Amino acid sequence: QVQLVESGGGLVQAGGSLRLSCAAPTSIFGIMGWYRQAPGEQRDFVTFITRDGSTNYADSVKGRFTISRDNAKNTVYLQMNSLKPEDTAVYYCYARVGLKVYWGQGTQVTVSS
Numbered sequence: 757q758v759q760l761v762e763s764g765g766g767l768v769q770a771g772g773s774l775r776l777s778c779a780a781p782t783s784i785f786g787i788m789g790w791y792r793q794a795p796g797e798q799r800d801f802v803t804f805i806t807r808d809g810s811t812n813y814a815d816s817v818k819g820r821f822t823i824s825r826d827n828a829k830n831t832v833y834l835q836m837n838s839l840k841p842e843d844t845a846v847y848y849c850y851a852r853v854g855l856k857v858y859w860g861q862g863t864q865v866t867v868s869s
Contacts, residue, residue, distance in 0.1 A: 758782065758858040760849045765863030768839055772867070776834040778849030778860055786852035788825060788832040792845035792865075799848065805832060817843075839867045 764776040778788065789804030803813045803823045811823055822835040832849065844867050849860035 758784070758851055758853060760851060760858055760860035762847070762849050762860040762863040764834075765847060765865045767866045767868065770839060770841055770867055770869050772839050773835070773837045774839065774865060776836070776847055776849075776863060776865075778832045778834075780830040780851055783827070783830055784851045784853060786854070788849070788851045789823065790832075790834050790847055790849055792843075792847045793862075794842075794845040797845075802847070803834065836865070839865075841867045841869045843867050 759781055761779045762776060764774060766774060768774050785807055787804045787806055790802040791799045792802050793799040801814050802817055803821060805811045805823045805825045807827060820838045825832045844865060846862040846864050848862045851858045
C-alpha cells in the first residue's frame with residue numbers, strides 16, 4: 757500500500773496561482789500525476805510525469821500548469837498559473853506502481869471569479 761499525501765490546495769482569485777504537492781513514502785519508479793473532479797462531474801485527467809521527466813497534459817491546462825518531480829524527495833508538484841473558475845475541483849494525486857494505481861485523499865482548489 758502506498759499512501760500519497762497531498763497539500764497546497766486553497767482559495768484563489770481568477771488569474772492567480774497555486775502549487776500542489778504530493779509526497780510518497782517510498783521511491784516511485786512509475787508515473788505520477790494528477791486528476792481532478794469538479795462537483796457532479798467525473799474524475800478527469802490533468803497531467804502526468806515519468807520518472808525521467810517526460811510529461812503529458814490535458815489540453816485544458818496546457819501552457820498554464822506545470823508538473824515537476826523530485827525523485828530524491830519522492831514528491832511531485834503541480835504549479836498552476838492563470839487559474840480560471842473552471843479549474844475549481846478536488847485535485848487527486850496518483851502513482852502507478854506496476855499494475856496498481858494509488859490515489860491521494862484529494863485537495864480542494866477553488867478559483868473565484
